[in-house]
Amino acid sequence: MRKKGIAASKGYAIGHVVIKEDSEVKIVETIIADIEAEKGRLKEAVINSKEQLEKIKEKAEKDLGAEKAAVFESHMMLLEDPEFTGAVEMNIESSKINAEKALMDVVSMYMGIFASMEDEYMRERAADVKDVGNRILANLTGNIGAGLDNLNENTIIVAHDLTPSDTAQLDKNKVIGFLTNIGGRTSHSAIMARTLEIPAVVGLKDITKCIKNGDLVILDGEEGIAIINPDETLISEYKQKKEVYEKEKEELKKLINIETVTKSGKRIEVCGNIGKAEDIHQVLENGGDGVGLFRTEFLYMDREEMPTEEEQFESYKYVAEKSNPKPIVIRTLDIGGDKKLPYLPLPEEMNPFLGYRAIRLCLDKKDIFKIQLRALLRASAYGNIKIMFPMISSLEEFLAAKEVLSECMEELKEEGKEFNKDLEVGMMVEIPAAAICADELAKYVDFFSIGTNDLIQYTLAADRMNEKVSYLYKPNHPAVLRLIKMTIDAAHKEGKWCGMCGEVAGDESMIPILVEYGLDEFSMSATSILKAKQIIMNN
Numbered sequence: 001m002r003k004k005g006i007a008a009s010k011g012y013a014i015g016h017v018v019i020k021e022d023s024e025v026k027i028v029e030t031i032i033a034d035i036e037a038e039k040g041r042l043k044e045a046v047i048n049s050k051e052q053l054e055k056i057k058e059k060a061e062k063d064l065g066a067e068k069a070a071v072f073e074s075h076m077m078l079l080e081d082p083e084f085t086g087a088v089e090m091n092i093e094s095s096k097i098n099a100e101k102a103l104m105d106v107v108s109m110y111m112g113i114f115a116s117m118e119d120e121y122m123r124e125r126a127a128d129v130k131d132v133g134n135r136i137l138a139n140l141t142g143n144i145g146a147g148l149d150n151l152n153e154n155t156i157i158v159a160h161d162l163t164p165s166d167t168a169q170l171d172k173n174k175v176i177g178f179l180t181n182i183g184g185r186t187s188h189s190a191i192m193a194r195t196l197e198i199p200a201v202v203g204l205k206d207i208t209k210c211i212k213n214g215d216l217v218i219l220d221g222e223e224g225i226a227i228i229n230p231d232e233t234l235i236s237e238y239k240q241k242k243e244v245y246e247k248e249k250e251e252l253k254k255l256i257n258i259e260t261v262t263k264s265g266k267r268i269e270v271c272g273n274i275g276k277a278e279d280i281h282q283v284l285e286n287g288g289d290g291v292g293l294f295r296t297e298f299l300y301m302d303r304e305e306m307p308t309e310e311e312q313f314e315s316y317k318y319v320a321e322k323s324n325p326k327p328i329v330i331r332t333l334d335i336g337g338d339k340k341l342p343y344l345p346l347p348e349e350m351n352p353f354l355g356y357r358a359i360r361l362c363l364d365k366k367d368i369f370k371i372q373l374r375a376l377l378r379a380s381a382y383g384n385i386k387i388m389f390p391m392i393s394s395l396e397e398f399l400a401a402k403e404v405l406s407e408c409m410e411e412l413k414e415e416g417k418e419f420n421k422d423l424e425v426g427m428m429v430e431i432p433a434a435a436i437c438a439d440e441l442a443k444y445v446d447f448f449s450i451g452t453n454d455l456i457q458y459t460l461a462a463d464r465m466n467e468k469v470s471y472l473y474k475p476n477h478p479a480v481l482r483l484i485k486m487t488i489d490a491a492h493k494e495g496k497w498c499g500m501c502g503e504v505a506g507d508e509s510m511i512p513i514l515v516e517y518g519l520d521e522f523s524m525s526a527t528s529i530l531k532a533k534q535i536i537m538n539n
Contacts, residue, residue, distance in 0.1 A: 003204050005179070007224035008190035010527075011199030012242040013156055013177035014235060017215045019208060020159035020166070027137075030098040038092050042085070042099040045139035050079050052135065053165075060168040063196065071128070071164050071192075078132050083304050083342075084110070100140050107133030113340075125301075127183075131163040151175060156217050160208055167192040177219040179207050179226050194527045201226055252530040256287035260533045262515055270533050271327075271523040273501055277318045280328075282526040287533065290326035290384070292449065292523020293501035294319065296372065297335050305343050306368065312375035320383025327384045329449060329499070329523070331428065332401075333372055334390040336361040344368075353457075358391035363400055373408040380420035388449055392427040392434055395441055402444075430454035430502075435483035438490035448491050449523070452502025456480050475504045476513070485517050492518060499523060506532060515539040 032038050053072050060069035078084055084106065091102035107129055114126035151171065157178040159166070170178075175198065183190060183202030193200040199221030211217065211228055218227040218238045222245075227234060260268045271292035272283030276299070283291060299307050299315055319328050336357030340346055349355040362369035376387055389401045402425060412419055429435050430451030438448065452475060457463055459479050462472035474480070484500075491498035499521030504510050506524030508531065514522070515536055522532055 001228040003226045005201040005204035008202045009193035009200040011221045013219040015154035015156040029101040048139040269521040272526045286529040291328045294330040316379035324383035334358045377419040381418040386424040390428045438487045442490045442494040448498045450500040452504035
């Protein structure tokens with residue numbers, strides 16, 4: 001039997017199945033008399049959960065590195081968050097119900113908020129909340145469940161889902177891959193699998209029902225396929241594929257410190273996209289030429305108040321120093337519409353993709369915008385920072401954003417604070433109007449960065465998250481290709497450089513086309529960098 005899912009982590013594995021059974025705890029609502037005792041049970045479960053997470057974090061730091069283990073810091077922050085635990089306590093008090101039911105009510109609410117977000121990365125954070133909630137619940141009920149220890153070698157884990165905690169505890173010497181019913185490429189488990197270099201296929205829908213313990217399975221992390229109980233011919237074929245893949249992976253490592261130059265002699269920068277400061281390490285370890293997109297909105301999320309100028313400064317400074325002299329392109333706050341912050345009330349909108357978000361919100365709320373710009377400018381004294389404005393649709397918007405930046409420069413001058421007065425300022429080209437007017441915009445910007453995720457869906461009127469119309473979402477559609485080419489040509493005509501930071505930049509089938517069009521910089525997930533360098537150097 002052959003099952004198709006989502007290729008979450010590359011590679012091949014041939015091994016025997018161990019199904020991770022999820023011990024489902026049935027929550028029964030109980031009216032309680034002693035509220036303080038129930039709150040005490042909750043507090044004890046939270047303390048035990050923190051102790052368990054500390055141990056998991058230690059193992060993750062050893063096996064995955066500090067930056068990947070940071071996910072467990074966010075889990076512990078949730079446990080320590082008075083808003084989260086306070087909401088559970090309040091539910092116990094107001095409804096006079098047991099801690100288990102009060103907890104899962106709050107967890108469900110938090111998960112609903114994350115799951116409704118358009119951004120795939122943020123949607124996947126619902127799994128973190130679920131992971132923390134289930135851990136507290138297990139400690140409340142005493143139903144800790146079976147772990148993934150005492151496994152044999154060449155084990156492939158099959159589960160409905162794997163939490164970040166599960167994935168971090170996998171023994172790489174025994175577990176050679178995993179398959180799940182649900183999940184996506186940006187889930188923490190998928191990210192950790194890529195870091196551990198364990199192949200994984202997720203989103204297989206009902207793999208737990210189609211397979212049993214001990215079955216032999218081929219896991220194809222390139223195509224996103226699981227083959228259950230294959231014949232000898234297929235096993236032999238995949239053994240060869242695995243051998244070739246391992247050799248290619250070793251060969252790619254030779255490119256880590258090599259400049260990326262095309263056959264025609266053009267030097268191209270291959271950079272990484274990051275969501276938090278610690279991600280810079282993986283970019284550099286994979287031979288990245290810097291950062292082509294720092295998504296700063298993640299500094300604003302998973303918290304109850306706006307990050308201060310000092311907090312942001314420290315984060316931007318950290319990346320700048322670690323990467324220096326390599327460039328760091330930092331996108332200003334891209335929030336609003338469907339990506340909401342609990343401490344920033346925003347109006348409900350009929351079309352959040354086309355609404356009050358990104359630069360539109362920042363120009364309206366200059367107090368928030370200026371805090372970020374001041375932090376960015378101050379950090380620019382410590383490295384090669386470039387500032388990029390998102391969702392620009394007209395020259396007027398870009399100039400208005402630059403005007404606010406100039407105001408911040410004047411303030412910092414008066415305060416005697418250092419910053420790079422000559423830092424480059426560019427914009428995202430993700431709205432068709434910007435691509436069409438790129439010849440005019442190129443006169444005023446220092447660079448363009450094409451955001452293909454939005455550019456494609458706006459151009460083709462196809463929501464990439466909607467399965468019913470996903471067949472229309474085509475990066476190689478002639479209209480999309482023309483807008484990309486127009487943008488690159490417009491930049492070059494004015495002597496400016498043009499990069500790309502959308503998913504298409506790491507698409508192996510699209511890279512040769514983009515090289516032909518003259519794209520100057522590619523930015524993608526860190527694990528795609530070396531393969532992209534190889535393809536570019538062969539074109």
